[in-house]
Amino acid sequence: MTKFRRIDPEISRRTFVNYSLGVAAGVSALSFITIVGSARPVSRQTPDKLPPAEGDILVYAEGTNTGKPVDIGTLEPNPTRAYPQRKTKSGETILKKGEQDSNLVLISKFPEGQLKAPTNLQAAPQGIVVYGAVCQHLGCQVNWKNQDQTYLCPCHSGNYDPKAGCKVIGGPPPRPLPQLPVRVEGTQLVVTGTYLIPPYGVSEEEYEQYKQLAEEATKA
Numbered sequence: 001m002t003k004f005r006r007i008d009p010e011i012s013r014r015t016f017v018n019y020s021l022g023v024a025a026g027v028s029a030l031s032f033i034t035i036v037g038s039a040r041p042v043s044r045q046t047p048d049k050l051p052p053a054e055g056d057i058l059v060y061a062e063g064t065n066t067g068k069p070v071d072i073g074t075l076e077p078n079p080t081r082a083y084p085q086r087k088t089k090s091g092e093t094i095l096k097k098g099e100q101d102s103n104l105v106l107i108s109k110f111p112e113g114q115l116k117a118p119t120n121l122q123a124a125p126q127g128i129v130v131y132g133a134v135c136q137h138l139g140c141q142v143n144w145k146n147q148d149q150t151y152l153c154p155c156h157s158g159n160y161d162p163k164a165g166c167k168v169i170g171g172p173p174p175r176p177l178p179q180l181p182v183r184v185e186g187t188q189l190v191v192t193g194t195y196l197i198p199p200y201g202v203s204e205e206e207y208e209q210y211k212q213l214a215e216e217a218t219k220a
Helices: 009-038 207-217
Strands: 057-060 080-087 093-095 105-109 128-132 143-145 150-152 159-161 167-170 182-185 188-191
Touching: 057 188, 128 182
Parallel strands: none
Antiparallel strands: 057 080, 080 093, 080 105, 105 128, 143 150, 150 159, 159 167, 182 188
8 A cells, every 4th residue: 555645636726726826916915015115105205305396495515515505606617516405384494305315406607608508598597507416327426527518427428518408418318417497596596496307217207296296395
């Protein structure tokens, strides 16, 4: 008499089907959790991570004047690095660095006659242009290239022309750096709206929601 018990094939088939359905359900649930977890609804956005918005003041991001409003009298083509800062209705001051410095901006001032399309000239008072500092390729921070007065990404040589809407003039970036519209108020720069095109990490499809987040920030 054999010591091995004969297994009913019908029972084996049912066991396999049940096991497969269980695995499929588990994978589906995990996928759903991943999708939900990766979503970033308005309620989860802390104020310091919200997009630049109308009414924000640009403040120095580095140096001895860190956190103080940028003085337009000190600006030159070599860009000043800044963050948007907001004072809420309750009196709280919020420095809006964004996700991994995504709200870091570059401020350059050129003779007004040097700025040309596709720069939004109405958003560039007195020859002052403000652009997102994060490269549209893979998210590195761009630097100044003094030889030709352009912005250059150190990671993969993405090259932008800040006098012409920060259009791409070299390298792999898929679109220009986003211009941030501003106005001059005394010696300070005040944001008049969020980025004019999607910044790095925001797709065309997500841009409307991004702008809605910026609008919500003005009500805080």
